Amino acid sequence: MxxxxxxxxxxxxxxxxxxxxxxxxxxxxxxxxxxxxxxxxxxxxxxxxxxxxxxxxxxxxxxxxxxxxxxxxxxxxxxxxxxxxxxxxxxxxxxxxxxxxxxxxVFSESLSSQLAEDSDDLKDMDLTIQLLRSCLQRMRGGDRELLTKRYNSGLSIQQLSSQFGKSPSAIKGALLRSRRALRVCIESKMAQARSS
Structure with missing residues (x-):
């Protein structure tokens, strides 16, 4: 910014x-x-x-x-x-x-809620952003690409379905699993950072 x-x-x-x-x-x-x-x-x-x-x-x-x-x-x-x-x-x-x-x-309401929950304290915001980037880098290439195309490029579920050659429901499921994995990674790293 x-x-x-x-x-x-x-x-x-x-x-x-x-x-x-x-x-x-x-x-x-x-x-x-x-x-x-x-x-x-x-x-x-x-x-x-x-x-x-x-x-x-x-x-x-x-x-x-x-x-x-x-x-x-x-x-x-x-x-x-x-x-x-x-x-x-x-x-x-x-x-x-x-x-x-x-x-x-616009991020989905559920993703916004998840990000907000992970960011209860503004003092942790920089750390949260760093952890988000770190966790994204550690994700499998396909999952990272899917998240990036959905949230950075703004592609719709239909567009992703066409690009990845999967059904819209398969894309939704993959996005859900990827977001959950991302959240678990961020929460784990946040807990480690707070305990040290």
Whole structure:
């Protein structure tokens, strides 16, 4: 992700806050803006991981920023802002997925949920991404190619079926097994990293 993208998101996020400031809740605005500003890079990484599309993630981040500001009165200063903001971002990602339906560039809701569960703490996000890459590299070539074509290239089940010469149900089954294997690998490596 480019630094300019993060800077742009932060700039637009602050503009959005200024726009709704007059109708926003009565909170310590300076402290809240500091927490919100500090969380931008982590939220962008989190959202991008869930949707797989930096441009869509940027839009979701802006919606998340507006919602965070609107709900600022619900946030209790001194509690974990990142966890609270991440939960709101998660629901914004789910809303985006529902709105986009079966768009070929959107991760499935189940995959987004799995990725979100693996990323409960934003501090673990970098580690999770590293582990995801490592686990992908260790997968069998065919499984890795299938996942890459499905989620990076955005090919549909039908297109994959044609390319691999297998039935759509066989492709769905292979994707399910590959995602499960990937998740098991990530969870195992995460547990090892946390215990050492």
């Amino acid at each position: 480019s630094q300019s993208l993060v800077s742009f998101d932060l700039e637009v996020g602050v503009e959005d806050i200024r726009e709704v400031e007059s109708t926003g809740p009565a909170v310590n605005r300076d402290a809240f803006v500091q927490l919100l500003t500090k969380s931008q890079l982590g939220l962008m990484r989190y959202i991008t991981t869930l949707v797989g599309d930096p441009e869509a993630a940027s839009n979701i981040l802006q919606n998340t920023n507006l919602l965070l500001w609107q709900k600022a009165g619900e946030f209790e200063m001194g509690t974990n802002f990142d966890a609270w903001a991440t939960k709101i971002a998660y629901w914004q990602v789910k809303a985006y997925g529902r709105d986009r339906g079966r768009d070929r560039h």
